[in-house]
Amino acid sequence: MVHINKNIQLSLNLKKKRIYEIDNFLVSNSNKEAFELINRWPNWTTRKVIILGDNGTGKTHLSTIWKKKTSATILNIKKFKKIKFENFFLKKNFFIIENIELFFDKINDKEKQELEKKLLHFYNLIEETKSFLIITSSKSPKFWGIKLPDLKSRILSSITVKIKKPDDKLLSLVLVKLFHDKQILIDKKIIKFIVYRSERSLNNLQKIVDKIDEQSLIAKKKININFVKKLI
Template sequence: MANDAPPRQLTFDLPFDPRYGREDFLVGDANEAAYGLIEAWPNWPDRVLVLTGPAGSGKSHLAAIWAERAHAWTVTAMAVTHDRVQHLASNGALVVEDIDRPEGRDEASLFHLLNLARERGSPVLLTSAKPIDALGLATADLRSRLRLAPGAAIEAPDDALLRAVLVKLFVDRQLIVDLGVIEAVALRIDRSLGRARDVVAELDRDALGRGRRISRPLAVAVLRRMGLDESSGDAEP
């Protein structure tokens, strides 16, 4: 029997490079306080600032905006080791990403780095997916230092910001979709920018593999496959 199913195209999982410019950051109620602190540079209330928010909420984007303005280096918390503290603290402004990840985190070295940076007047921006009290820090001095550091938390986006971010994510991937697709996705996922990013990436892969544009029925079908849609009104033909 002949197979009438449309052929699926080969897809290549090429790395997607998001745009981290100041003009690419979308501001809403959820991130306005955090954005305000970044914009307030260099008039910070302290030399150390902590930015918290769930994965995909925009912490790295804000950190990149500040790093460009402050000419800062950017490293992960895993890179803060005893043998590198002096070097990291000697290069001016610094971003330390993902201090919430316990694997490879050297608390003594991180505390030493913050002390050296304070002594030298070097600003440090730290990012974390969890609040300080939820990090499980064993070093009391580090925990106290981070608790005292000013900062801002990025909250879950409201409906308007979620829709605006979805539009931006599609545009970043040079995908053209109509408002029906945006609404279908926005109504079916939780208010998470990280989730929005994952859904758009999956839609991009699926549409490329099928050789089809992203329609509302296709979006709903992909969401169902991802376990993100409990409604039954739309279906993929």
């Protein structure tokens, strides 16, 4: 039998599933345009929106906020390939395709042609049925490698917004919130140090805060600047 240190067990039990709520979305200049666009729905100038941004910048958070507003259906590549369009839009009118660049990953030319044709048909039906679609991607549409001219045209007709890399203000706000969620009051010097030293990714900040919290529980030590310097 493996014996687990009670402090380790406690720290593992305290980890919470991430909650994507509008009240949890912290706004700064880097994501303001995308956030305001989601809030403006259904008053969009077109029914298709593309949200661009690196991994960990908040694309999934924004699309989940919209999903809760609309009960949208999330389509990954497996689900999309299985769609039979007959009567499909009678029950569903709101869709999210996350990380669309992965649709074109590791497929041959024939599969790509078929996929592009199906995406074009899907795009056309979005318009015909007055449905709505959000696509997220870490790459600009010009790097998706789409060959079909009509599909290219449809995609370019979408509203496109880009979430920039998190600025210092956003990283600081996120860190304060992550520590607050764990009931940890953190010194401003530590926040500045982590922002300066860390990768500009919201996902990475979550890992850092989890690590600091877990190690402080294991070591039974206060979280101060010297303690944090040893961890990151």
